[in-house]
Amino acid sequence: MIHPPARTTRRGDLPVPGRRRPPDSAGAVLRAILDHGPIARSSVARATRLSAASVSGVTASLLERGLIREAREAAGPPGIGRPHVPLDIEAGRVAVLGVHIAVPRTTVALLDLRGQVLAQRQDLHGARDPQSVLTALAERVAALRRRHARRRILALGLATGGWVDAVSGTVVEHPPLGWRDVPAAARLAAATGLPVFADTNSRALLRAEQLFGASTEQARRSAVLLFVGNVVDVAFSTGGVIHQGPRSAAGAIAHLPVEGCCETCSCGRTGCLQAAVSERVLVRRAVAAGLIERPDIHGIVDAARAGSPGAAVLLQERARLVGRAAALLHDLFDPEVLVVAEGGANRLPECLATVRAQLSPDVAATVRASSFPDRVLATAGGAVALDQLYAAPL
Numbered sequence: 001m002i003h004p005p006a007r008t009t010r011r012g013d014l015p016v017p018g019r020r021r022p023p024d025s026a027g028a029v030l031r032a033i034l035d036h037g038p039i040a041r042s043s044v045a046r047a048t049r050l051s052a053a054s055v056s057g058v059t060a061s062l063l064e065r066g067l068i069r070e071a072r073e074a075a076g077p078p079g080i081g082r083p084h085v086p087l088d089i090e091a092g093r094v095a096v097l098g099v100h101i102a103v104p105r106t107t108v109a110l111l112d113l114r115g116q117v118l119a120q121r122q123d124l125h126g127a128r129d130p131q132s133v134l135t136a137l138a139e140r141v142a143a144l145r146r147r148h149a150r151r152r153i154l155a156l157g158l159a160t161g162g163w164v165d166a167v168s169g170t171v172v173e174h175p176p177l178g179w180r181d182v183p184a185a186a187r188l189a190a191a192t193g194l195p196v197f198a199d200t201n202s203r204a205l206l207r208a209e210q211l212f213g214a215s216t217e218q219a220r221r222s223a224v225l226l227f228v229g230n231v232v233d234v235a236f237s238t239g240g241v242i243h244q245g246p247r248s249a250a251g252a253i254a255h256l257p258v259e260g261c262c263e264t265c266s267c268g269r270t271g272c273l274q275a276a277v278s279e280r281v282l283v284r285r286a287v288a289a290g291l292i293e294r295p296d297i298h299g300i301v302d303a304a305r306a307g308s309p310g311a312a313v314l315l316q317e318r319a320r321l322v323g324r325a326a327a328l329l330h331d332l333f334d335p336e337v338l339v340v341a342e343g344g345a346n347r348l349p350e351c352l353a354t355v356r357a358q359l360s361p362d363v364a365a366t367v368r369a370s371s372f373p374d375r376v377l378a379t380a381g382g383a384v385a386l387d388q389l390y391a392a393p394l
Contacts, residue, residue, distance in 0.1 A: 024391060024392045024393075025048070025050055025054060025058055026058050026061065026062065026392065026393050026394040027390055027391050027392055027393060028048040028050065029044055029048055029050070029055060029058045029059060029062065030062060030067060030068070030089075030389075030390055030393045031390050032044050032047040032048050033062075033068055033087050033088065033089055034089055034113075034114070034211070034390065035047075035216075037068075037071070037086070037087060037088035037089055038071040038086035038087065038088040039086055039087055039088075040084050040086050040087075041055050041056060041059060041084070041087065042084070044059070044087065058394075059087060061394050062393060062394070065393070065394065066090055066093055066094050066152065067089070067090055067094065067113065067389075067393055068087050068088065068089060068090055069087070069088055069089075069090045070085045070086070070087060071085070071086045071087065071088040072085055089113045089114055090113060091112040091113055091114050091116070092112075093150075093151060093152060094112075094113060094151060094152045094153075094154055095110050095111060095112050095113070095118065095148070095151045095152070095153055095154070096110075096111050096113075096153065096154050096155050096156065096157060096382055096385040096386055096389065097109070097110060097111075097141055097144065097145075097153055097155075097156040097157070097194070097381075097382070097385070098110075098111055098117075098156075098157050098159070098378055098379065098380065098381025098382030098383070098384070098385065099137055099141070099156060099157065099158045099159070099188070099381045100158075100159050100160065100201075100377040100378065100380050100381045101133060101137075101158070101159075101160040101177075101184075102160075102161070102229065102230060102377065103161075103176045103177060103229075103230040103231070103279075103280065104124060104125065104230070104296070105122050105123060105124045105125060106122070106123055106125070106133065106136070106137055106140070107120060107121070107122045107377040107378055107381065108120065108121050108122075108123075108137065108140045108141055108144055108381075109121075109144075109375075109377075109378035109379075109381060109382055110144055110148055110151070111378070111379070111382035111386065113386065113389070114212065115208060115211060115212040115379060115382065115383065115386060117375045117378045117379065117382070118148070119144065119147070119148065120375070120378045121140060121144065122377075123136070123140065128177055128178065129178075130171075130179055130182040130184070130187075133177075134182075134184060134187050134188060134191070135191075137188065138188060138191035138192055141156065141188075141191075141192050142192070153194060154195075154385070154389060155194055155195045155196070155197065155385040155388060155389060156188060156189075156192060156194045156195070156196045156197075156381075156385055157196075157197050157198070157199075157204070157381045157382055157383065157384030157385030157386070157387075157388075158184055158185060158188065158196060158197070158198040158199075158381055158384060159198070159199055159200065159201050159204035159205075159377075159380035159381045159383070159384055160174060160184075160198070160200070160201065161174060161176070161200065161201050161227075161229065161230065161231030161233060162174030162175065162176075162177070162179070162200070162231060162233075163200075163248070163249050163252065164198055164199055164200045164248065165247070165248040166197070166198060166199045166200075166203070166244060166248050167248060168183070168185070168186075169183065169184060169185020169186060169189075169196060169197065169198040170182065170183050170184065170185070170198075171184050171198070172248075172249075174231075175266040175267070176230055176231060176266055176280075184198055185197060185198040195385075195388075197384045197385055197387075197388050198384065199384045200227075200233055200235070200251065201227040201229065201231065201233060201341075201380055202225050202226070202227040202233045202234050202235035202251055202341075203225075203235040203242050203244070203251070204380040204381065204383045204384045205225050205227060205235070205339070205341050205370065205372075205376065205379065205380050205383065206219070206223060206225040206235040206236075206237060206242055206339070207242065207383045207384065207386075207387040208371070208372065208379050208380065208382075208383035208386075209223065209225065209337075209339055209370075209371055210223070210237070210240065210387075211383065211386060211387065211390060212371070213339075213371035213372075214368070214371040215337045215339075215368060215371075218336040218337040219237070219336075219337055219339070220237075220240040221238075221239065221240070221336050222237065222238055222239075222333075222334075222335045222336040222337075223236065223237050223335050223336065223337050223338070223339065224236045224329050224330070224333050224335045224337075224338045224339070225338075225339045225340075225341060226322070226325065226326055226329060226338065226339070226340050226341065226342070227341045227342075228277055228318075228322055228340070228341065228342035228343075229278070229279055229297075229342075229343075230278050230279045230280050231254060231274060231278070232253060232254050232273055232274040232277060232278070232325075233251045233252060233253065233254065234251045234253050234329060235250075235251050236250075236251070236329075236333050236335065253273060253325065253329075254267075254272060254273060254274035255267055255269070255272045255273070255274065256272065256273040256325060256328075257271050257272065257273070258271055258272065258273050258276045258321060258324075259271070261275060261276035261321075263275040263276055263281055273321070273325055276321055277318050277321050277322055277342075279296070279297045279343070282297065282300060282314055282315075282318060283295050283296060283297065283299075283300065285314060286299070286300050286303075286310075286311060286314055289310055291303055291308055291310045291311050291314070292311070297343040298343070300314060300315060300343070301315065301343050301344060301347050301348065304344070304348060305347070305348065312350075315343075315344035315348065315351050316344075316350070316351065316354055318342070318344060318351075319342075319344055319345060319351040319352075319354035319355050320354055320355075320358060322340060322342055322345070322355055323354060323355035323356065323357065323358025323359065324358050326338055326340060326355055326358065326359060326367060327358045327359045327360075330359055330363055330366070330367075335366065336366065337366055337368055338366055338367050338368070339367075339368050339369070339370060339371075340352070340355055340367060340368070340369060340370070341369075341370040341376055342355075342369075345369045345370075346369050346370050346373035346374075346376065347373050347374075352367070352369050355367060
């Protein structure tokens, strides 16, 4: 049988390639200054592999926008020729706002460009419907801006649990709050006049670890972040890129089965990880046992630190379950660092040790507590805005 000659594939036969975001030279320069500042322009060029002319042009624009400053106090001794004045992040005149929506309360915070929390407030919900919560948040944002009117606010970041579409800024589903398809970013942008970006707790905190954390190098190469609060979710990254999935739904592990758990989950079943380790369940048990007066996770941690055996037992039980989930995630992703953002592990070394004990001894040391133990929620919201800023600052 004689086969016809194969037809050569032509350019027009190929599908149109998807849009790929080119590397942002301004973002690379700003991150180099964040990582190494005060730093000379010539050193920025070496760190970013950009030409001296490109760095000069970008830094001029960053200076004009007020994102960096010339750190004359760090300049070397005068010599022959034009003095080399190092560059540093401008931490005094500009800021971002971070908003976190939890099941019982909201957090509103002001952060500088190095991720330091300058001010924050927490308020219990009056009502939990989207309109009430977002209206109250807009008012609290306005109040915080009035108190810090000397700082120019660049953007607002929103972090919350559940399923968040980071592209549209929509809270697609948050079962504990009863929210569904809420355009939270658009509503806050309309109310505040600021650019607003939204993401999940875990992705927000992983971005914070990549920007400012104690293990930034590892977090930028390969990392997993497990967030445990009233909701439970996970984020993972490779090569500095956090995976979101085509529906922005990656990281949903709330319904991972847990042996021996009889708590009813919001999904209607029993035995789900989120139901087993949620702060709501832990606080309810602590109140019933008379261990705490203040009904929140911080009250349990404070009681354990003060020597309460009952509070310590509750936190250790939770740490064991969290550790089993962490072990599964480590087997699945094999990251360089696995960060656990959980109230006990963040503040009690013995709880972190219990989490690590659930993993193989050869990988247990890769498990770290959050780099922001006393400001997790404030940092989460701010990191969403700061990540956008450092990705494309101009």
